[in-house]
Amino acid sequence: MDFELSEDQKMIRRTVADFVKKELPVTRMRKMRDDETGFSREVYQQMGELGWLGIALPEAAGGFGGSFVDAAIVLEQFGTTLVSEPFAESLVAARAIVHAGTEAQQETFLGPHCAGEKILTLAHVENGLRYGIDGLQTRAEKNDGGYRLVGQKRWVLAGHAADQLVVSAREGDGIALFVVDASEVTRKAVATMDGRKAAMVELDVTVAADRRLEGDGAHALSRALDDGAAACCAEGYGIMKTALDMTVDYLKTREQFGVKIGTFQALQHRAVDMFVETELGKSMSILASIRADEVDDAERQRAISTAKAQLTTGGKFVVQQATQLHGGIGVTDEHDIGLYFKRMHALQVLYGDEPFHVRRFTELPSFAA
Amino acid sequence: MDMSFSPEDIAFRKEVRGWIAEAMPSDLAAKAAVDGNFSHDESMRWHKILYEKGWIAPHWPKEVGGPGLDVTKRFILSEELELAGAPQLSPFGLHMVGPLLIQFGNDAQTARFLPKILAGEEVWCQGYSEPNAGSDLASLKLRAEDDGDGNFILNGQKTWTTYAQYADWIFLLVRTDPDVKKQAGISFLLADMKSDGVEAKPFLTTGGTPAFCETFFENVKVPKENLVGPLNGGWTMAKALLGHERTLIAAVGLSSRAIRRVKRIAAETEANGRPLLEDPDVRARIARLEIKLEGLRMQNYRALASASLGHAPGPESSILKLRGSEILQQSLELAMDVMGHNSLEWFNGEGTVPAIERWVPSAFNYTRATTIYGGSNEIQKNIISKFLLGLPTK
C-alpha cells in the first residue's frame, strides 16, 4: 500500500493549484454564473495546452497515458475554487470513447479533445431513466445512411456549448454509444443550481455508421458513469476541504458574546465532525480514483459506490454545517459558502445519488452473506 | 385526556373546508395546487380575504379582533388552511408585534396599530439583528437618543430584515442607555418605514430571491409615543414575545405541505417505467419523515393546549423550534432527492421541470436559514441545557 503521490503527480498538483489560485479564483466563478456560456473557451483550450485534458487518456489517442488518479488531482484543485470549465464533463465523455471506441475512433474523436479544440460531453440522462443505465428510451436504428437516433436527453452538462455529444441509445436489446455533432441536434440551454449550464437536447438525427462506437455500449457507459462518480468524489473532496477551511477561519474571527464563536465547545465539536467527514472524504476520493481504472466490474463498482455514497453524504454534512456555522451570512448570495453548498449538492446527484449507490452495493456479489 | 372532536368541531371543519374552497381566488388556488411560490401581493390578498371572514388572527383575544375560537377549533382552522396550500401570511404583524402590543402596548398604541395589522393595511418587519448582534442580540448598538423635543433620533443599522422592502412599519430593539448592563439599556420602538433617513437595501439569499434587507437609519425621528412599554424595558418584552411565536415556530404546516409535495413529485416521477412513489425505499424514507412530523404535531398540540391554559412556558418552544426546523429542512432535502436530476433546476422559467418542482431548489437553499433565524438551533440547545442542567455555560 502506498498512498503517496509520485514526484510527477506532486508537480501536477502544484501547477494546477497555482493556476487555479491565480487565474480561476472563486470570484471568477461568481462572474461566470452570469456569463452566457458560463465558462471561457480560451481557458478551456489552455487546459488542453497544459496537457490536463488528456491526462487520463491513452497516448495513442493524443493523451498522456496517465491514470484516473492524475485527473483526480486536477479535479480536487478545481473543487477548491469551483472552476467553471467543463473539465469533468469532457473527461467522462472522452473516457466513454476510450471504453467503447476502436483505436481509430479514439484517435479521431479524442485528438481534438486533448488539444482543447473540441468540448465533449455525455448525453445520457433522460426523463424516466433515473440513475445508472436502466430505463433508457432513446432509440438507435440502422438505416441506409448509418444510424437514426431519436430521443430526448436532459441536463446534458455543458451541452449548450459542447461540440460533440456522446449519446447513449437503445439498440435492439442492447445499448450503443454514438458520437454526435452538437450542430445536428436541437439544444436548449438551461441554468443549473450550481451556477453552471446544461442543455435539454432533442435528437432526431441520422449519423454515419462510423459514429457508432464499436465496443459494448452498455459496459462502456456503465464504466463512464463510474468515472463520473469518481470525478465527483475528487472535486467533492476539494469542496469539503475548502468549506471546512472557510468555516474554521470564520470560527476564529467572528465574535459574539464578547468571544470568538470558535471558543464554544458545541461549535468546536461540530468543526471536528466536519473535519472527520472531510478526512474520510479524502480516503473515499482516493479509493474512487484508484479503482476507476479497475477492469474487474464488481470490484470497481463496489469501490465507486462506497466512495460516492459516503463522500457525498459526508460532503452534504460539511457544506450544510459550514452554512449553519456562518449564521445569517451563510445564506446570503454574497458569501461564497453558498456556492460550495450548491455545487456539493449537484455532485451528490450526478452519476447516481446515495440511494442509487447503496442499492447497487447490495446487488453486487460481494454483498452476499 | 381526550383527543376526540365533538360534532360541533366536525361541523366547523366542514365549514372551514367549504369556505376555503369558495373563497380562494382561482389564480391562488391554481398556485396552491402545485405548491407554487406566492408573491408578497398574493399573500396580502389572501390576508384580506381571511380578514373579511374574521379568521385572520385566531390566536388574538376577542376584544382586540380575534374570532374567539377555542383551542381545538384553532387547530382545525390552521390545519385546513395548511391542507389547502393557502399562502403563508407575513408573521411580523399577526404573530409578533401584534401580540406584543396586546400585552404591553398602551390604549393609544393598540387602537392605532392593531386594526391595521388585522386588516392587512399595514405590513410590518422585524428590526432586531445587527451585523454584530446576531445570537448575541443584547449587544445591539442602534442608538435612539432623546432630542428633548418629544422624539428619539435613531442612528445605526439593522440587518437580515426580512421583507423590509415591503414593510410600512418596523418594530425595533434600540439602545437607549449605553452605560448600563447591555440588556438593561434596550428599548422597544415602532418606526414608520417612510420616515426620512430610513433605507432598506434588499439583497439576495442563497435561494436566489431578495428575501431580506440591510436597513439603515440616519437621524431618523421617531415620536416618543411610539415607545412600547417602559424606557429601557425592551429586552424583557422581546423575550416574552418568543412565547407568542410558538404557534408558528414548529412550522408543522409548512412541513406537512412540503412532505405532501414530496409525495406528489414522487408520484409523477417515473423511474424505470414505474412511479417512484411505488419504490419501497422511497416510501420508507417519506414515511420516516412523516412519522417525525406527526410526533412534532402532537408535541405542538400539547404546547398550544398548555399555553391556552395559561401555563408558564418552559423549554417547549425551543424543542418545537429545534425539531420543526430540522424536519422542514429534511423535507426539502427529500424533495430534492426525489426530483433526481430535476433538482439541478435554477430559475429556468416554466416548462423545464414540472410546475410542482420549480420552486424546490430555491426553497431548499433558503430553508437552510430555518436553523439559523429565530434563535439559532445552537442557541436553542443552550436554552434547553440551562433548563435541564442548571449549570453555567461556557
Ligand SMILES: Cc1cc2nc3c(=O)[nH]c(=O)nc-3n(C[C@H](O)[C@H](O)[C@H](O)COP(=O)(O)OP(=O)(O)OC[C@H]3O[C@@H](n4cnc5c(N)ncnc54)[C@H](O)[C@@H]3O)c2cc1C
Ligand atoms: C433568512 C433570514 C431571515 C432573517 N430575518 C430576520 C428579521 O426579519 N429580523 C431580524 O431582526 N433578524 C432576522 N434574521 C437574523 C437572525 O435572527 C440571525 O441570523 C441569527 O440570530 C443568528 O445571528 P448571526 O447571523 O449573526 O450569526 P452568529 O450569531 O454570528 O452565529 C454564527 C454561528 O455561531 C453559533 N453560535 C453563536 N453563539 C453561540 C453560542 N453561544 N453557543 C453555540 N453556538 C453559538 C450560531 O448558532 C451560528 O451557527 C434573519 C436571518 C436569516 C438567515
